[in-house]
Amino acid sequence: MASYDLVIIGTGPGGYVCAIRAAQLGMKVAVVERKSTLGGTCLNIGCMPSKALLYASELYEEAGHSFAKMGITVSAPKIDIPQMMTFKQQGIDGNVKGVDFLMKKNKVDVVMGTGKVLGAGRVEVKAADGKTQVLETKNIVIATGSDVTRLKGIEIDEKRIVSSTGALSLDKVPEKMIVVGAGVIGLELGSVWRRLGAEVTVVEFLDRILPGMDGEVAKSFQRILEKQGFAFKLSAKVTGVDSSGKRLKAQVEPAAGGAVETLEADVILVAVGRVPYTEGLGLKEAGVVLDERNRVKTDAHFATSVPGIYAIGDVVAGPMLAHKAEDEGVACAEILAGQAGHVNYDVIPGVVYTTPEVAAVGKTEEELKQAGVAYTVGKFPFTANGRAKVNQTTDGFVKILADAKTDRVLGVHIIGREAGEMIHECCVLMEFGGSAEDLARTCHAHPTRSEAVKEAALAVGKRAIHM
Numbered sequence: 371m372a373s374y375d376l377v378i379i380g381t382g383p384g385g386y387v388c389a390i391r392a393a394q395l396g397m398k399v400a401v402v403e404r405k406s407t408l409g410g411t412c413l414n415i416g417c418m419p420s421k422a423l424l425y426a427s428e429l430y431e432e433a434g435h436s437f438a439k440m441g442i443t444v445s446a447p448k449i450d451i452p453q454m455m456t457f458k459q460q461g462i463d464g465n466v467k468g469v470d471f472l473m474k475k476n477k478v479d480v481v482m483g484t485g486k487v488l489g490a491g492r493v494e495v496k497a498a499d500g501k502t503q504v505l506e507t508k509n510i511v512i513a514t515g516s517d518v519t520r521l522k523g524i525e526i527d528e529k530r531i532v533s534s535t536g537a538l539s540l541d542k543v544p545e546k547m548i549v550v551g552a553g554v555i556g557l558e559l560g561s562v563w564r565r566l567g568a569e570v571t572v573v574e575f576l577d578r579i580l581p582g583m584d585g586e587v588a589k590s591f592q593r594i595l596e597k598q599g600f601a602f603k604l605s606a607k608v609t610g611v612d613s614s615g616k617r618l619k620a621q622v623e624p625a626a627g628g629a630v631e632t633l634e635a636d637v638i639l640v641a642v643g644r645v646p647y648t649e650g651l652g653l654k655e656a657g658v659v660l661d662e663r664n665r666v667k668t669d670a671h672f673a674t675s676v677p678g679i680y681a682i683g684d685v686v687a688g689p690m691l692a693h694k695a696e697d698e699g700v701a702c703a704e705i706l707a708g709q710a711g712h713v714n715y716d717v718i719p720g721v722v723y724t725t726p727e728v729a730a731v732g733k734t735e736e737e738l739k740q741a742g743v744a745y746t747v748g749k750f751p752f753t754a755n756g757r758a759k760v761n762q763t764t765d766g767f768v769k770i771l772a773d774a775k776t777d778r779v780l781g782v783h784i785i786g787r788e789a790g791e792m793i794h795e796c797c798v799l800m801e802f803g804g805s806a807e808d809l810a811r812t813c814h815a816h817p818t819r820s821e822a823v824k825e826a827a828l829a830v831g832k833r834a835i836h837m
């Protein structure tokens with residue numbers, strides 16, 4: 371029987387990163403994976419394939435709409451979906467191979483099969499051919515991630531009624547697409563297919579898009595998406611889908627109840643969130659307690675109710691984001707090695723990878739109001755940023771929220787091209803408890819879009835230069 375210091379179930383960004391850090395710290399580590407490739411949701415059916423299609427579809431749109439005004443004449447671009455999917459798959463394969471390499475480099479044993487916790491110190495792995503083996507270990511980390519949330523009465527077939535997984539692999543551009551849910555995944559994948567030619571209608575139960583993000587940012591982003599051709603039905607719910615005909619017929623009802631409307635579509639994407647994945651893990655039998663939302667319950671040190679069993683990533687509370695899972699993987703391994711591993715949940719950026727991008731870190735205005743914190747707002751639009759103007763990509767703004775008394779930056783919200791890259795200087799600033807003044811006095815290269823961050827910081831003190 372193989373014996374380890376640490377066995378990790380799941381090789382998504384939580385699991386594989388935890389394995390590498392634990393190996394760096396001298397532990398003998400094995401990872402268990404039930405799918406045929408390592409990397410989890412993120413690498414195989416999440417972050418990475420979606421970004422490949424967002425990139426390809428963005429360039430398609432640029433070639434069709436933006437090249438001519440820059441004096442570049444090309445014939446009308448054509449879409450080759452099989453080739454676009456090959457491009458996507460090559461990207462996935464490259465990243466998955468990278469994880470394979472990292473496991474070998476760090477001498478982490480990879481055990482393919484479905485893991486089941488037999489109790490503290492024992493993990494059973496059932497391979498695809500039905501053979502089982504038991505791994506003995508000092509510690510177990512559950513990093514089994516999440517699965518798509520299903521809607522009652524709507525059967526996902528991954529062909530016409532799809533989850534994000536099916537939406538990443540459509541074989542042709544739908545004429546009409548309904549996206550159920552105006553969260554990050556729905557808007558990103560809706561953007562991909564809208565750019566490629568689909569007519570996209572987003573149906574959202576709440577009265578706003580991007581729930582949880584800053585309200586002003588969400589409103590402004592909705593207007594930008596509408597300009598791009600998105601249609602939104604807010605405060606509405608899809609209650610059923612008739613798939614008997616050539617076209618799908620979705621019944622859409624006001625969230626508060628009322629007259630039902632029928633919307634037709636070729637593809638319906640159900641993107642209403644994700645649920646923790648704990649199926650077949652044997653947690654109940656092992657005595658591992660789940661919380662009210664079926665997430666594995668952990669303390670501040672990732673420990674579950676059973677000594678020696680830990681959990682990280684999407685399967686525990688907190689934002690379902692790859693970088694949050696990674697940071698928890700590192701912190702958990704460090705704690706197991708007796709170090710002071712820690713994740714600062716107040717500074718976890720969130721990005722919507724559309725065009726323009728939306729990026730945020732820290733508190734929203736709504737959160738500050740609710741907490742009764744007095745704050746100052748500094749805003750700077752990209753219409754006043756030289757680099758954005760010269761590139762004619764002026765959609766969006768930077769908004770900085772600072773404590774009214776101390777000037778400490780409490781939240782930053784950016785809509786704009788490259789917002790997902792720009793947010794990180796704000797993350798570093800916030801990790802160091804920095805102020806808007808600190809940001810405003812930091813020299814920023816010219817001409818860059820990041821100068822808008824500096825100007826927004828100046829605007830906190832009502833002294834922006836270019837506005």
Ligand SMILES: Cc1cc2nc3c(=O)[nH]c(=O)nc-3n(C[C@H](O)[C@H](O)[C@H](O)COP(=O)(O)OP(=O)(O)OC[C@H]3O[C@@H](n4cnc5c(N)ncnc54)[C@H](O)[C@@H]3O)c2cc1C
Nearest residue numbers: 380382384404410411412416417485515683684690691692
């Ligand atoms: C379409 C889409 C786009 C996304 N885009 C982004 C993005 O841009 N940025 C971002 O930060 N996040 C994004 N996410 C979210 C991100 O993918 C997750 O937050 C992240 O993958 C969570 O990592 P994890 O390690 O907790 O779990 P996962 O990545 O879900 O990995 C869990 C792994 O455990 C395995 N497993 C489960 N049960 C068992 C078992 N019993 N035995 C063995 N193995 C098991 C699974 O097969 C899987 O490989 C996206 C998600 C989706 C669906």
